[in-house]
Amino acid sequence: DTGSAAATPEQYDIQYLTPVSLGTPPQILNLDFDSGSSDLWVFSSETPASQVKGQAQYNPSKSSTSKEVSGATWDISYGDGSSSSGNVYTDVVNVGNATFAGQAVETAQQVSSSFTSDTNNDGLLGLAFSTINTVQPEQQKTFFDNIRDDLDSPVWTADLKHNEPGTYNFGFIDDSLYTGKIAYTDVDSSDGFWMITLDSYSVGSSTSNLSSRAFHHRPSTFPSPSDSASTPLTGIADTGTTLALLPDSVCTEYYSQVSSAANSQTAGGYVFDCDATLPDFTYTVGSTTITIPGEYINYAPVDTTGEQCFGGIQSDADIGFSIFGDIALKAAFVVFEDDGSSPRLGFAQK
Ligand SMILES: CC1CCN(C(=N)N)CC1
Numbered sequence: 001d002t003g004s005a006a007a008t009p010e011q012y013d014i015q016y017l018t019p020v021s022l023g024t025p026p027q028i029l030n031l032d033f034d035s036g037s038s039d040l041w042v043f044s045s046e047t048p049a050s051q052v053k054g055q056a057q058y059n060p061s062k063s064s065t066s067k068e069v070s071g072a073t074w075d076i077s078y079g080d081g082s083s084s085s086g087n088v089y090t091d092v093v094n095v096g097n098a099t100f101a102g103q104a105v106e107t108a109q110q111v112s113s114s115f116t117s118d119t120n121n122d123g124l125l126g127l128a129f130s131t132i133n134t135v136q137p138e139q140q141k142t143f144f145d146n147i148r149d150d151l152d153s154p155v156w157t158a159d160l161k162h163n164e165p166g167t168y169n170f171g172f173i174d175d176s177l178y179t180g181k182i183a184y185t186d187v188d189s190s191d192g193f194w195m196i197t198l199d200s201y202s203v204g205s206s207t208s209n210l211s212s213r214a215f216h217h218r219p220s221t222f223p224s225p226s227d228s229a230s231t232p233l234t235g236i237a238d239t240g241t242t243l244a245l246l247p248d249s250v251c252t253e254y255y256s257q258v259s260s261a262a263n264s265q266t267a268g269g270y271v272f273d274c275d276a277t278l279p280d281f282t283y284t285v286g287s288t289t290i291t292i293p294g295e296y297i298n299y300a301p302v303d304t305t306g307e308q309c310f311g312g313i314q315s316d317a318d319i320g321f322s323i324f325g326d327i328a329l330k331a332a333f334v335v336f337e338d339d340g341s342s343p344r345l346g347f348a349q350k
């Protein structure tokens with residue numbers, strides 16, 4: 001089995017939506033594929049009308065193949081403070097022809113206001129590890145965990161793009177979607193995420209970092225600088241987070257290259273003049289180097305005046321690890337591989 005479906009960005013690439021067919025006859029909903037969570041939940045006939053503003057709704061009673069999971073409930077909250085909850089059915093779920101008959105479909109009986117106002121988002125399809133699925137009393141499996149053994153290969157891939165549709169594929173690696181070689185790195189899934197360590201990063205094309213080699217005559221009193229060209233970054237590959245949330249030291253190093261940049265309390269992060277030229281941000285996985293163009297990091301205007309713009313790189317403070325969200329992933333072709341025992345992430349240029 002294999003599947004292929006478009007990942008279409010909303011304005012400013014804030015999120016990517018992908019059509020998913022649920023039930024018999026098919027009910028098509030556009031879902032946010034989220035490798036940072038593990039619940040497949042949908043706006044439904046059980047969502048109060050006051051909380052629905054244009055979203056498509058899954059109606060299990062209109063599907064001949066739906067079955068209620070008796071006594072099961074779910075309740076999830078996300079990093080941005082949004083939340084949703086409800087009960088659970090199983091039904092046929094089809095993503096670009098990859099199909100699983102008994103997928104847990106979590107129907108919303110409540111969604112928070114940010115989901116109500118997110119009018120094109122009909123729900124989420126979680127692609128993190130099933131260990132963080134929120135269904136009780138019996139935890140349910142993600143779509144990928146369910147179909148993995150039926151897939152030609154135990155992989156799904158993300159080819160997200162800036163301001164144009166990309167692709168989520170299941171069960172195969174489309175060699176036409178990348179250049180060079182795919183470099184793989186081991187995943188630590190113990191927290192339920194696709195957590196990896198990037199071997200290094202660098203800011204801009206300038207040698208902005210004090211490379212330790214250049215100061216080999218350094219007086220012994222000089223601290224040996226953390227040479228970013230070989231400083232690792234540990235974080236999660238997260239298709240459901242818009243920005244790249246990185247350590248404060250990296251943010252400081254990056255925005256020190258942008259003369260108008262400031263860390264604004266009111267804006268909630270680093271902002272700069274919208275006409276600023278931003279440096280590229282590069283990260284490496286093994287022998288593969290991914291460059292995020294500076295333009296991608298000029299994320300969006302703060303307000304309608306269009307004077308100040310919000311950065312695509314922001315602090316990961318108080319999360320405990322970095323989040324390589326869409327800003328980082330859309331510069332690469334990314335392979336999420338899990339044979340059930342040793343998950344890996346692959347990165348290639350494109
Ligand atoms: C650690 C957090 C990352 C953002 N999240 C997400 N994509 N669902 C929530 C978990």
Ligand SMILES: CC1CCN(C(=N)N)CC1
Nearest residue numbers: 078080082114115118240
């Ligand atoms: C993982 C994210 C999906 C989109 N969200 C939202 N519309 N409020 C937040 C969480």
